[in-house]
Amino acid sequence: MDFFKKHRRFLTFIGAAVVVILLVIFSIRSFVWGRPTDQTGNRSESIPTLYMHGYGAGARSSNGMIAYASRYQGAKKVLTARIASNGSVTLSGNWPKGTKHPLIQVLQLDNTYYNYHVTSKWFYNLIVLLQRRYHIRRYNTVSHSMGNITTMFYQVKYGHDNKLPKLNRQINIAGHFDGIVGMDDTPNKNYFLSDGRPRYINSYYRYLLDHRDGYPSGVRILNIFGNLENGSNSDGDVTNVSAKSLKYLLRGKYLSYREIEIKGKSGQHSRLHENPQVDRYIGQFLWNSKR
Numbered sequence: 001m002d003f004f005k006k007h008r009r010f011l012t013f014i015g016a017a018v019v020v021i022l023l024v025i026f027s028i029r030s031f032v033w034g035r036p037t038d039q040t041g042n043r044s045e046s047i048p049t050l051y052m053h054g055y056g057a058g059a060r061s062s063n064g065m066i067a068y069a070s071r072y073q074g075a076k077k078v079l080t081a082r083i084a085s086n087g088s089v090t091l092s093g094n095w096p097k098g099t100k101h102p103l104i105q106v107l108q109l110d111n112t113y114y115n116y117h118v119t120s121k122w123f124y125n126l127i128v129l130l131q132r133r134y135h136i137r138r139y140n141t142v143s144h145s146m147g148n149i150t151t152m153f154y155q156v157k158y159g160h161d162n163k164l165p166k167l168n169r170q171i172n173i174a175g176h177f178d179g180i181v182g183m184d185d186t187p188n189k190n191y192f193l194s195d196g197r198p199r200y201i202n203s204y205y206r207y208l209l210d211h212r213d214g215y216p217s218g219v220r221i222l223n224i225f226g227n228l229e230n231g232s233n234s235d236g237d238v239t240n241v242s243a244k245s246l247k248y249l250l251r252g253k254y255l256s257y258r259e260i261e262i263k264g265k266s267g268q269h270s271r272l273h274e275n276p277q278v279d280r281y282i283g284q285f286l287w288n289s290k291r
Contacts, residue, residue: 052151072279078099156214217255
């Protein structure tokens with residue numbers, strides 16, 4: 001008893017120090033293990049599909065496609081990737097090992113920023129993060145509108161790097177590869193020359209043409225575009241020539257290439273990502289889904 005009285009202050013200090021250390025350990029454990037996206041592990045056996053939205057858009061742009069794939073095609077959304085305006089990437093969600101068709105919804109928080117040299121670097125940050133945390137080796141992309149150009153700029157710059165995960169299948173929806181109506185394109189103005197090259201070429205298409213050698217070989221491509229059938233030969237924002245110019249751009253690079261034209265009102269630019277017919281084509285192309 002005398003010992004405890006004599007050393008009460010010292011023992012109290014030791015006890016407090018132990019409590020603080022335990023609290024720090026618990027906090028670190030909660031921070032590292034308690035957050036779903038820090039449950040890192042080897043997912044190299046999986047091929048995730050990344051959904052990229054367009055200008056001014058967000059989660060709503062791909063919610064319907066993801067919901068359809070989850071309900072009918074055996075897919076499952078595992079992560080949401082949020083890309084800030086400084087290029088930093090935050091992942092949320094949980095990716096269970098063995099997920100058959102993992103889906104990742106990508107959200108560009110500054111959704112009207114279209115310097116593709118910058119946004120392609122943001123996409124690079126995402127790919128590197130997924131590689132570091134989940135050891136992915138391959139991935140698919142499903143892109144709408146502006147998302148197509150971001151992913152294309154990324155592919156011609158980084159796609160040939162064997163140290164990075166490789167693009168497996170690429171789905172383009174309403175891709176304005178060679179112009180946008182009302183900005184640098186006009187309905188029924190552009191056309192294809194005998195070799196398949198567009199007669200008129202904008203600055204983005206010129207850049208991609210000049211750097212096309214960087215695009216990875218062996219990719220399977222599905223190019224979906226709309227035609228309102230109102231005489232404009234466009235989806236209201238993107239002419240068919242602009243969308244179809246992807247084929248000439250990637251000639252000799254792809255393993256397979258297929259175009260699908262969605263006609264009528266359902267082929268309108270923004271309705272294309274709300275179209276069950278498009279959803280079915282996506283599942284058939286990615287996973288041989290019958291629905």
